[in-house]
Amino acid sequence: FRKMDLFSRMQRIEFKAAELVEILKEQEFNYHRASKWMGDHTLFTIQVVVLYVVSIHLIKDFMRERVAFKLTLPIQIWNLAVALMSGVGAAAMTPEYISTWNNRGYDATVCSSREDFFSGTGGVAVFVLTLARLPEFIDTYFIVLRKRPLLFIHWYHHAFTLFISWYGYSNLLPCSRHAIYVNALIHTVMYSYYFLCSLKIQLPSLVARLITIAQIIQFCFIFYAVGHTTVIHYLMGKPCELHDESIVLTWIMDLSYLYLFVDFYLNKYNRKIAKEDEVRAFKRD
Incomplete structure (x- = not known):
């Protein structure tokens, strides 16, 4: 009966816009x-992810012979x-991010004061x-x-991030403050770069490389936060x-x-x- 109920629910997309x-x-x-x-929309995120993955591949095939x-x-x-x-x-x-870290220490940023980060003006920003x-x-x-080119890393990253962000928001995970905050900083730089590129403004190729490095550092930072949380809670x-x-x-997600x-x-x-090294070597020869 539960399987039948889930199947019937999957066929209906519910989004509480008024709320x-x-x-x-x-x-x-x-x-x-x-x-x-957010908790009421866990099933919604799964439905949307399925539609997203199917539709982008259908559109990709549809565009194959088109301009x-x-x-x-x-x-x-x-x-x-x-x-x-x-x-x-x-x-x-x-x-709030800096204040909690300075005044209460790193442990507080990953284990407590969840309500502080998710309330007030900063809380609105996190929600949006x-x-x-x-x-x-x-x-x-x-x-x-x-x-x-449609890369796996691109659509997988978007799909999983939607699900875990909405699911995690409705559950206890204070260490997510690090992921949310650092990601907002990187997105500010990254989409500013994309905007300038879309205006045909030539930027050094090093910029794109540094943005990718910043994203990798972000995941290392999150890795430490989640690892620290796991150790102090489950082991200590x-x-x-x-x-x-x-x-x-x-x-x-992070790994x-x-x-x-x-x-x-x-x-x-x-x-x-x-x-490039091969080309240089060939030219020298």
């Missing part, structure tokens, strides 16, 4: 209400919007940035409509605001992202350097 509007309209942000809303769209203006607007949203979000989170994981799928549709037995399933999913981004970096940049 979301009320949450965003409240004068004082209510994390518990926002958390419940690519340019989409210059929409891409410029999109990149600028994401850069601004990420920058404003990072600025809103900064006071978490919601934004859904429209970030637009990135992929730009890729397939423009007939650019210290009290920690933690949800077991969320910590497991975060481990899977897979770290592997994929390192592999991407090595394939893109090291092979390019090796090829």
